[in-house]
Amino acid sequence: MRSTEEWSRLGGLVIAGLAVLAACAVLIPRLLSFAAGPEAEIITALKHTEAYGFSLPIPLADAPLVSQELHFARITVTVEPGGQRAEAHATLDFNGTLGPTRVGTAGVEKVPFVRRGGDWVPEKNTSPRLVAVVSALEARRRALESADAQALARLTVPGNPGAGGAEWDELKMLRGRLYRAEAWYIRLEREQAVVTEHWRLQGSLPSRPVDTRGQRSLSLTLHGDEFLFSPGLM
Incomplete structure (x- = not known):
């Protein structure tokens, strides 16, 4: 039979061992990441997003952009002098939703990373170009629904x-106007994006009710950090 003192000593050793294991769980990944370099850490961060997905806010939208399936491939990383900033270039296949709107994309993504607290993290999010395009599309949808020519011009x-x-002209005449995007299918290129939109317009004219669906192609061009429509909005 063990004495109370022996059991106490054994318990202390167990607690000390658990503390060592906890410290290793924190420190070993950091040491491995440091040894592998920023490229491996940044690639791991993007691949982590594939497993857990994301939910990103979109300006003006009532719901976030939520991923259902995404895949990064052909990832290359460029680290800036000083070792505190980097940029990952990759192809992105994405399927998800923005509220009731289905969103799918394939093409080129560019993700700036910064070093914070010893870790490499996205400067904004893991899909800034996709977010910029979806933000422009949602702003356009809202401007069409409100027939706001000034908002569209911006x-x-x-x-x-x-x-x-x-x-x-017909859209402006509609009463009880609702403009919905049922789906946006986006092809992201280096300096532009091409979008296929499936839309639905509802309302009423003085002579008849309106409930129409259609499909249109939209082009957007990168200007700074935002995408702008060119040549047309409708």
């Missing part, structure tokens, strides 16, 4: 005439 490249034409 979303176009300089020199673009903005909203106009017979379709725009």
Whole structure:
């Protein structure tokens, strides 16, 4: 039979052992990451997103952009002089939703990373170009629903005439106007994005009710950190 003192000593050893294991669980990944370099840590961060997904806020939207399936491939990492900033270039396949809107994309993503607290983390999020395109699309959708020509003009490249034409004139006449995007399928390229939109417009004209669906192609061009529409909005 062990004495009380022996049991106490054994308990202390067990607690000390557990503390060592906990410390190793924290320190060993950091040491391995440091040994592997920033490239491996950044690639691991992107691959971690594949497993757990993301939910990212979109300006003006009532719901976040939520991933259901995503995959990063062909990842290359460039570390800036000083070792505190880096940029990951990758292809991105994404499927998800923005509220009731299905969102799918394939193409090029560029993710700035910064070093914080000893770790490499995305400067904004893991899909900034996708977020920028979806933000522009949602802003356009809301502007069309409210028939706000000034808001639409702010979303176009300089020199673009903005909203106009017979379709725009009819849209402005609608009462109880609802403009919904049922799906956006986005092809992300280096300096632009091409979008196929499946839309639904509801409302009423003085002569008849309106409930129409359609599909259109939209082009956006990268200007700084945002995407602007070119050449048309409708």
